[in-house]
Amino acid sequence: MQVVVRVRPMNEQEKTRRYFQCVFPLDKKRLLLVDPEKYEKNILRANRQHERQFGFDAAFGPNSTQEDVHEATTAHLIESVVQGYNATIFAYGATGSGKTFTMIGTKEQPGLMSLLTRSLYDKIDEETDTVQLSYLEVYNEVIRDLLNPSAGILELMEDEKGNVRVPGLSSVRAPNMNRIMQILQEGNLRRTQEATEANKTSSRSHALLQVNLLRNNRQHGKLFLIDLAGSERASNTNNTGQRLKEGAAINRSLLALGNVINSLSSGNKTRYVNYRDSKLTRLLKDSLGGNARTCMIAHVTAASGHYEETYNTLVYASRAKNITTRPTQNRPSSADAGYAEALREMRKEVDRRSGAISNSMNQLSENNRRNGSDRLKNGVISTTPKKDGARGSSLFTQLKEQYMTLSDKQKKLRQRLMRANQESYEVSMGRTSKIAILMAWEKQKHIEEKTAQSIERLKADVSELEERAEALVDTRRKTEKSIRKNTELMKGLENRLRGQALSKEQTELVDLIVRMSEIEAEKISVRNDLALHDIIMKKTDNSMAKLHKYENLAERLIEGNVEESDRLQLEQEYRIVKNQFHYHLIPLKNIQSTVSWNTELLPSIASPVSSKMSSTDFPLDQTFVLNKKKKQRDSVPLLPTLQRYHSQDLETMSDVDLDSPTSHHLPPLNAF
Numbered sequence: 001m002q003v004v005v006r007v008r009p010m011n012e013q014e015k016t017r018r019y020f021q022c023v024f025p026l027d028k029k030r031l032l033l034v035d036p037e038k039y040e041k042n043i044l045r046a047n048r049q050h051e052r053q054f055g056f057d058a059a060f061g062p063n064s065t066q067e068d069v070h071e072a073t074t075a076h077l078i079e080s081v082v083q084g085y086n087a088t089i090f091a092y093g094a095t096g097s098g099k100t101f102t103m104i105g106t107k108e109q110p111g112l113m114s115l116l117t118r119s120l121y122d123k124i125d126e127e128t129d130t131v132q133l134s135y136l137e138v139y140n141e142v143i144r145d146l147l148n149p150s151a152g153i154l155e156l157m158e159d160e161k162g163n164v165r166v167p168g169l170s171s172v173r174a175p176n177m178n179r180i181m182q183i184l185q186e187g188n189l190r191r192t193q194e195a196t197e198a199n200k201t202s203s204r205s206h207a208l209l210q211v212n213l214l215r216n217n218r219q220h221g222k223l224f225l226i227d228l229a230g231s232e233r234a235s236n237t238n239n240t241g242q243r244l245k246e247g248a249a250i251n252r253s254l255l256a257l258g259n260v261i262n263s264l265s266s267g268n269k270t271r272y273v274n275y276r277d278s279k280l281t282r283l284l285k286d287s288l289g290g291n292a293r294t295c296m297i298a299h300v301t302a303a304s305g306h307y308e309e310t311y312n313t314l315v316y317a318s319r320a321k322n323i324t325t326r327p328t329q330n331r332p333s334s335a336d337a338g339y340a341e342a343l344r345e346m347r348k349e350v351d352r353r354s355g356a357i358s359n360s361m362n363q364l365s366e367n368n369r370r371n372g373s374d375r376l377k378n379g380v381i382s383t384t385p386k387k388d389g390a391r392g393s394s395l396f397t398q399l400k401e402q403y404m405t406l407s408d409k410q411k412k413l414r415q416r417l418m419r420a421n422q423e424s425y426e427v428s429m430g431r432t433s434k435i436a437i438l439m440a441w442e443k444q445k446h447i448e449e450k451t452a453q454s455i456e457r458l459k460a461d462v463s464e465l466e467e468r469a470e471a472l473v474d475t476r477r478k479t480e481k482s483i484r485k486n487t488e489l490m491k492g493l494e495n496r497l498r499g500q501a502l503s504k505e506q507t508e509l510v511d512l513i514v515r516m517s518e519i520e521a522e523k524i525s526v527r528n529d530l531a532l533h534d535i536i537m538k539k540t541d542n543s544m545a546k547l548h549k550y551e552n553l554a555e556r557l558i559e560g561n562v563e564e565s566d567r568l569q570l571e572q573e574y575r576i577v578k579n580q581f582h583y584h585l586i587p588l589k590n591i592q593s594t595v596s597w598n599t600e601l602l603p604s605i606a607s608p609v610s611s612k613m614s615s616t617d618f619p620l621d622q623t624f625v626l627n628k629k630k631k632q633r634d635s636v637p638l639l640p641t642l643q644r645y646h647s648q649d650l651e652t653m654s655d656v657d658l659d660s661p662t663s664h665h666l667p668p669l670n671a672f
C-alpha cells in the first residue's frame with residue numbers, strides 16, 4: 001500500500017485562535033511533528049521527547065496543489081486500471097483536515113475524483129472500453145445509493161466467489177467527462193453533511209465512488225475512490241444527540257478499519273483479520289488485504305490546536321505503510337494479443353489491396369470507356385460482362401463487401417455464443433454448490449421454521465438458476481444454428497468471389513479476407529478458453545483463501561490462549577469457514593461432469609498464435625488455410641441435458657462427495 005500525507009494550510013479561524021504551525025515537511029517524503037508542549041514551560045514534562053519524524057511514500061506541504069498530489073500518487077494508478085488491475089484510493093483524517101477537498105475539491109480546484117476519471121478517459125480506447133460509475137455512502141452503518149436515493153437502504157452481500165456486492169446499487173454509464181462531473185456533483189449534494197464545531201460542512205458519511213472499466217462489455221479494471229468520514233472524537237467537536245451517535249458509528253467503522261490495518265500490518269501472516277465488524281471494512285475487504293493497488297492519503301492540519309488528531313493520524317498512517325497487497329491482473333490480456341495484432345495488420349492489408357485493386361480497375365474502366373466509344377463509332381457493342389474488367393470489378397467489390405458484412409455478423413454471433421458459454425459455466429457451478437447445500441440440509445430430521453424459510457429461499461434460487469440454464473441452452477442452440485447458416489452463406493460467397501477474381505491480386509484478397517474471418521474465430525475461441533479458465537481459477541483462489549482462513553482459525557483455537565468470549569465467536573466462525581470451504585470445493589471437484597462441453601463452433605486451438613503469423617506470410621499461407629478446413633468439424637455438440645432439482649433426487653447426486661451432515665457440518669444457508 002502506498003501511503004502519503006497531505007498537510008492542509010491553517011485557516012482564518014485557526015489563525016485567530018493563535019494556533020501555530022506544528023507540522024513541517026522536511027523533504028518530499030518526511031514530516032516533522034512538533035508537540036506544542038515544547039513551547040510551554042512545564043517542568044514536569046521538560047524531558048519528554050517533543051519532536052517526531054515520520055516517513056511516507058510522499059509528503060505534501062500546505063502549499064501543494066491538487067495536481068501535485070494527483071501526479072505524484074494516483075496518476076500512475078490509472079495505467080494499472082487500463083491494464084486490468086483494480087485500484088483503490090482512500091482519504092483518511094480528522095474532521096476538517098481536508099479529505100473532501102482532496103477527493104472532490106472545488107469547481108476551481110477539482111479533486112482526485114475528477115482528475116483521475118479525466119486521465120482515465122485520456123487513456124481508454126473508446127471503441128472497446130466503457131466507463132460505468134456507482135456512488136454510495138455509508139452513514140451510521142447504513143448504505144445508500146447516492147445516484148439513486150429512492151433505492152432506500154441497501155444491503156451488503158458476499159457472493160459465492162467471495163466478492164462483496166451491494167445488490168440494487170445503480171451504475172450509470174458515463175460517456176464523457178462532463179457527465180462524470182454532473183454525476184459527482186449530484187451525488188455529493190445528496191451526501192449527509194452537517195456543520196460540526198470542527199468543520200462547517202462536515203461530511204458525516206463515508207462516500208465510495210466506484211469507477212468500472214468495461215472492455216468489450218466485460219469487467220476489466222476497477223477504481224475505488226473513498227472519502228472517509230472524519231476520525232474525530234466526540235469530545236472534540238462538542239457533539240451531542242444524533243451527532244454523538246453518528247460520531248460513534250463513524251468511530252466504529254474507523255476503529256474496525258484501524259484493527260484491520262493493525263492485523264494486516266503486523267507481519268504475522270496467521271493473525272486473524274476481522275473485516276466483519278463494520279460495513280466499511282467489509283466493503284474495503286478486497287482493497288486492503290486483497291489484490292488491489294491501494295493508496296491511502298492521510299490528511300492533517302498544520303495547526304497546533306489539532307496536535308492530538310494529527311499525531312494519531314500520522315501513527316495510523318505509519319502502520320498502514322506496512323500493509324502489502326499483491327496486485328493481480330483481472331485477465332491476462334496478452335494471451336489473445338497476438339490475434340488482435342494479426343487482425344489489425346490484416347485489416348490494413350485488406351484496405352491497401354482493395355484500394356490498389358479499385359485504382360487499377362478504375363483505370364481499366366476508363367480504357368474500356370474510351371475503347372467502347374471507339375467501338376461504338378464502328379457500330380460494334382461488347383456483350384461479354386465476365387470479361388469486362390470494370391463490371392467484374394464492381395461485382396467483385398460488392399461480393400467482397402457482402403462477405404465482410406457476414407464475417408462481422410459471424411463475429412458477433414460467436415461472441416454471443418462465448419458469453420452464453422461463460423454464463424452457463426457460472427450458473428452450473430453456482431447450482432452445484434447450492435444443490436449440495438440443500439442436500440445436506442434436507443437430510444436433517446428437525447428443521448426450525450427460520451431454517452425452513454432459508455431452505456425455501458435456496459430452493460427458489462436453485463430453480464431460478466435452472467431456468468437461466470435452460471434459457472442459455474436455448475440461446476446456444478439458436479446461436480449455433482445461425483452460425484452454421486452464416487457459414488454456408490459465407491462459403492457460397494467465397495466461391496462466387498473466387499469465380500469473379502480476375503487477377504492474382506484479387507485471388508490474394510479473397511484468401512486474405514477468408515483467413516481474417518478464421519483468425520477472428522480463433523481469437524474468440526482463445527478468449528473463451530481464457531475466460532472459462534479464469535472462472536475456475538477464481539473459484540480455486542477463493543477456496544484457497546477459505547482454506548487459509550480455516551487453518552488460521554484452527555491454529556488459534558488449538559493454541560488455546562483465547563479469551564472465553566472470543567472463543568465462542570471464533571468457534572462459530574471456524575464452523576462457518578470449514579463448511580464454506582467444503583462446499584466451495586464441490587463444484588470444482590465436479591467440474592468435468594458439471595460442464596464437460598465447450599462449443600465446437602468456436603474452433604479449438606492447439607497452440608497459441610505463433611510468431612510466424614506476420615502480416616506478410618499468413619494471408620497467403622495456403623497450406624494453413626487448407627489444414628484448417630480439414631480440421632473443421634460439422635457435428636452438432638451435445639448439450640448436457642439439465643436435470644432439474646427435486647428433493648427426491650437427493651440420492652441421485654451421489655457423486656457429490658459429502659460427509660454425512662451433522663449439526664457441526666451443516667453448510668450456512670445464507671453465507672453463500
Ligand SMILES: Nc1ncnc2c1ncn2[C@@H]1O[C@H](COP(=O)(O)OP(=O)(O)OP(=O)(O)O)[C@@H](O)[C@H]1O
Binds near residue numbers: 097201
Ligand atoms: N489543501 C487545502 N488547501 C486549501 N484549503 C483546504 C485544503 N484542504 C482543506 N481545505 C479547506 O478546509 C476546509 C475543510 O476541509 P474538508 O471539508 O475537505 O475537510 P474534511 O476532512 O473532508 O472534513 P470532514 O471529515 O468533516 O468532511 C474546507 O473549507 C476546505 O476547502
